[in-house]
Amino acid sequence: MAAAKYHGVDLDIRDFAAEPGEDSPSPATLARWLNSQGLIAKGMRLKWRYLIRLYNSPPIVLMFKDGSAGLMVGVNPEKRIVFLRDPLKGEGEPPIPVEEIRLRQAWTGDILLVKRNKNLSESEDKIDFKWLFKMVLRERASLRDISISSMIISILQIFPAFIVMQVVNRVVAFQSMATLISISGLLIVLSFYEILISYARREITNVMATRLDARISIHTYNRLLSLPLEFFERQQAGRLIGKVSQIYQVRDFITGRLMTTFLDMFTLIVILPFLFYISVILAWLTVVAAGLIGLIVVIFIKPLTYYYSNRIEAEMTRGSAMYETVAGIRTVKTLALEPSRRRDWDNIVAEVCKWRLSTTRMQNWPETLVMPLDFFINRGIILIGAFICITNPTAGVDAGAIVAFMMLGGRVAAPLVGLAKLMTVITEVETSLVQAGEILNNPTETKALTTGLRPKIIGALSFENINFTYPGGSSRALKDLSFSIPAGTMLGLVGRSGSGKSTITRLLQGVSRNYEGFLRLDGVDLREINLTHLRRSFGVVLQDNFLFRGTIRDNITAGRPGLTMEKVIWAARMAGAEEFIERMPAGYDTFIEEGSTNISGGQRQRLAIARAVILDPKLMILDEATSALDPESEALVNANLERIAKGRTMVIVSHRLSSLVNCDQILVMDQGEMQAIGTHEQLLETCEIYRTLWLQQNRHVDERKHSKKNEAQKPVITEGT
Incomplete structure (x- = not known):
C-alpha cells in the first residue's frame, strides 16, 4: 500500500483477498491485486548485483523470508547498500541502510515493481481486428525468432531442389559415383539442420500460441466481469454465453x-524468385493459377458472410435453449414440460441444420471451383514443363529443372492457395468477432472499479432529491427521495411491490449510477467512491442467493478466502447456521452441489447471511433476506439481527413488518415516493399505508386479542342470577 500511495493510489487492505493455501501473499498474488486496482505491478526474482543498479527507480517492494515485506526507497552503489x-510506519520515518550480507539473511530474492497505470485504454479497447493485431504484436520477440527461423528453413529448402537437379543432370547422366556420395553427404547435413530449426520454430510457435490463447481468454473474462450488472439483467444468459x-x-x-499461413509466406518470399530463375513461364503459370483461386474466393465472401451470420445466430439460439432447460430443469420436471420443450428443441435444431447445410453448400462451390486450378499447379505444371523441354530445348528447361521446379513449386503453391482460402476463414472469423463484440464492446465499469476515492466507511447515509428511471422505463422508479440516517442506524424499508425499495438498495451498491440528485455515504458522493472499495464495504443478502459449487466453508469465505476457521464459525453462529452445519x-467441509440442491432454501439463505457477515462490513443490506426461512429460522436470525447490527448501519427490506418492529427507523415507500419515516409506533399512528399493511398481516393477532379481551369483560352468570 505504501508503494501504491507513492503513485497517488490509496488502497484498502480489506480489498485484498489472499490465495487459498498461501501463508503469506506471493508477488504474483500481490501483482494481480494491484493490477486490478488500476496500477501496473510485476513480480520477479532478482540478484543483488542487479538490485543495486536500480538507484533511479521508484520505491520497490522486497519480499522477506518471514512473510513480511520492506520498501526499498534508495540505493548507494558506491557503498553497496540499500x-x-x-x-507500516509513516513516511517521516528515516530509512535504514542495509548492506548485502544482512539483506541476504532476510530477503527471498523476490521483488515487486509497482507503477501507476496512466493508460487504462487497453482494457477498454474495442474488440475488433485492430485489437487482435495489437495482441499479436505484443509477441514481438517470438515473432522475430519465428521469422528468422522461417527464413533459414526456406533457404535450406532451396538447396535440396538444386541438388536433385544436379543429380538428374550430372550424376545420372555421367554415372558419377563420387559426385553422388558428396551430394548425399551435403543433403544429410542440410536435412539435419532443417529438422533442428523446424523443431525450434514449432516450439516457439506453440509457446506464442499458448501465450496468445491465455491473453485473449483472460482479457475476455476480465472484460465480461467489468460489464455492469444492469447489462446482464437485460440479456438472455444462454445467448450472452454463446456470443462471448x-x-x-x-x-x-x-x-x-493464420499462424500457419504466416509461416508459409516466408517460403513464398524466399522460393518464388528461384522459381523465376528456373523457368519464368512455369513460375508465371503458378502465380496466375493461384491468383485465380484468390479471385474465386473473394467473389464468394459476401454470400458466405450472410450464411455464416445466420448459422451462428441459429447456433446461439440452440445454446440458449439448452442452457434455459438445464437451468430450469426443476420446473420442467415438476410441471411435466418435457413434450413442449422437445417440440421447441426440434424446431430450433431444424433451423440450425438448415443454415449449417446452406453454409456448407455455399462453401462447397468455391472449394470445387478451386480444385481444377489446384490440380493444375500440382500436376499440370510438370506436363507443360515436359512439353517445353521437348519442343524447345533451348528454353533452358531440362529434366532436372522440371524436377526441381516441382519440388519448389509445390512449396510455393501451398501458401498461395492457403492465402486465398484464408479469405474464407477470415469471413467466418469476422462474423464471430462481431458477435463477441456485441457483448464485450459495451461500456464497462473499469474506470469506476479502479479509480475514485477510498474513504473510511462509517455508515451515515443521505439521500437528497434522488430521481431515478430504469433504462427503457417510462416512469420514474424514485421520485424526489430525500432522507438521511446517522451511522449505526437500523433502517427498515417497507411498501407494496414496485414501490422502490429494492431500487434504493441498488443505488447504494452502485449497481445503477445514472440517478439525479445526491446520494452521500459519510458525506461523500457515492459516485466519487471507488466501486470495488464501496462494494467490499457492504454486506448484501438478497432474496435469492447463489452459492458456488464447493464446501460450506469455501462459500462463507468467498469474499476473503484467507480467513480463519474461528471467524467462519463466528459468522455461521451470527447467521443462525451453526446448528444445521454441525x-x-x-460439517463445514460439506460439499454444496451445483444449484445448492443438497441443502434447503432456508439453509442457503443463512449461509448467504454468514457470507455477508464474515466480511465485517460497516453497512449491511438485507433485501428480503429472511423470506425463504421457516418461522423458527426467521426468529433465530431476527434475534441475532441486533447483534449483527451492532456497530454498523443496516438497511433491511422486508414485506414482513413484524421483522422490522425493532428498527430504529422505518421508511415507507409508495410508487417511488417516500410517504413517511419513523419508528414502528409512530408510523402506526401517523402513516395510513403502514397501518394498513400492518393490519393486513396481523389482523388475526389483533382479533384474537380483542376476543380474549371481550371474554374477560363478560359478566359471570351463576345459577340463580
Missing part, C-alpha cells in the same frame, strides 16, 4: 490457420 523503510464464446473461434484462427456429516 535503504529500506518499514511500510465466439471469441474462441477467433482464438483458434489466430493460433492455427448436523451435517462433514
Whole structure:
C-alpha cells in the first residue's frame, strides 16, 4: 500500500483477498491485486548485483523470508547498500541502510515493481481486428525468432531442389559415383539442420500460441466481469454465453490457420524468385493459377458472410435453449414440460441444420471451383514443363529443372492457395468477432472499479432529491427521495411491490449510477467512491442467493478466502447456521452441489447471511433476506439481527413488518415516493399505508386479542342470577 500511495493510489487492505493455501501473499498474488486496482505491478526474482543498479527507480517492494515485506526507497552503489523503510510506519520515518550480507539473511530474492497505470485504454479497447493485431504484436520477440527461423528453413529448402537437379543432370547422366556420395553427404547435413530449426520454430510457435490463447481468454473474462450488472439483467444468459464464446473461434484462427499461413509466406518470399530463375513461364503459370483461386474466393465472401451470420445466430439460439432447460430443469420436471420443450428443441435444431447445410453448400462451390486450378499447379505444371523441354530445348528447361521446379513449386503453391482460402476463414472469423463484440464492446465499469476515492466507511447515509428511471422505463422508479440516517442506524424499508425499495438498495451498491440528485455515504458522493472499495464495504443478502459449487466453508469465505476457521464459525453462529452445519456429516467441509440442491432454501439463505457477515462490513443490506426461512429460522436470525447490527448501519427490506418492529427507523415507500419515516409506533399512528399493511398481516393477532379481551369483560352468570 505504501508503494501504491507513492503513485497517488490509496488502497484498502480489506480489498485484498489472499490465495487459498498461501501463508503469506506471493508477488504474483500481490501483482494481480494491484493490477486490478488500476496500477501496473510485476513480480520477479532478482540478484543483488542487479538490485543495486536500480538507484533511479521508484520505491520497490522486497519480499522477506518471514512473510513480511520492506520498501526499498534508495540505493548507494558506491557503498553497496540499500535503504529500506518499514511500510507500516509513516513516511517521516528515516530509512535504514542495509548492506548485502544482512539483506541476504532476510530477503527471498523476490521483488515487486509497482507503477501507476496512466493508460487504462487497453482494457477498454474495442474488440475488433485492430485489437487482435495489437495482441499479436505484443509477441514481438517470438515473432522475430519465428521469422528468422522461417527464413533459414526456406533457404535450406532451396538447396535440396538444386541438388536433385544436379543429380538428374550430372550424376545420372555421367554415372558419377563420387559426385553422388558428396551430394548425399551435403543433403544429410542440410536435412539435419532443417529438422533442428523446424523443431525450434514449432516450439516457439506453440509457446506464442499458448501465450496468445491465455491473453485473449483472460482479457475476455476480465472484460465480461467489468460489464455492469444492469447489462446482464437485460440479456438472455444462454445467448450472452454463446456470443462471448465466439471469441474462441477467433482464438483458434489466430493460433492455427493464420499462424500457419504466416509461416508459409516466408517460403513464398524466399522460393518464388528461384522459381523465376528456373523457368519464368512455369513460375508465371503458378502465380496466375493461384491468383485465380484468390479471385474465386473473394467473389464468394459476401454470400458466405450472410450464411455464416445466420448459422451462428441459429447456433446461439440452440445454446440458449439448452442452457434455459438445464437451468430450469426443476420446473420442467415438476410441471411435466418435457413434450413442449422437445417440440421447441426440434424446431430450433431444424433451423440450425438448415443454415449449417446452406453454409456448407455455399462453401462447397468455391472449394470445387478451386480444385481444377489446384490440380493444375500440382500436376499440370510438370506436363507443360515436359512439353517445353521437348519442343524447345533451348528454353533452358531440362529434366532436372522440371524436377526441381516441382519440388519448389509445390512449396510455393501451398501458401498461395492457403492465402486465398484464408479469405474464407477470415469471413467466418469476422462474423464471430462481431458477435463477441456485441457483448464485450459495451461500456464497462473499469474506470469506476479502479479509480475514485477510498474513504473510511462509517455508515451515515443521505439521500437528497434522488430521481431515478430504469433504462427503457417510462416512469420514474424514485421520485424526489430525500432522507438521511446517522451511522449505526437500523433502517427498515417497507411498501407494496414496485414501490422502490429494492431500487434504493441498488443505488447504494452502485449497481445503477445514472440517478439525479445526491446520494452521500459519510458525506461523500457515492459516485466519487471507488466501486470495488464501496462494494467490499457492504454486506448484501438478497432474496435469492447463489452459492458456488464447493464446501460450506469455501462459500462463507468467498469474499476473503484467507480467513480463519474461528471467524467462519463466528459468522455461521451470527447467521443462525451453526446448528444445521454441525448436523451435517462433514460439517463445514460439506460439499454444496451445483444449484445448492443438497441443502434447503432456508439453509442457503443463512449461509448467504454468514457470507455477508464474515466480511465485517460497516453497512449491511438485507433485501428480503429472511423470506425463504421457516418461522423458527426467521426468529433465530431476527434475534441475532441486533447483534449483527451492532456497530454498523443496516438497511433491511422486508414485506414482513413484524421483522422490522425493532428498527430504529422505518421508511415507507409508495410508487417511488417516500410517504413517511419513523419508528414502528409512530408510523402506526401517523402513516395510513403502514397501518394498513400492518393490519393486513396481523389482523388475526389483533382479533384474537380483542376476543380474549371481550371474554374477560363478560359478566359471570351463576345459577340463580
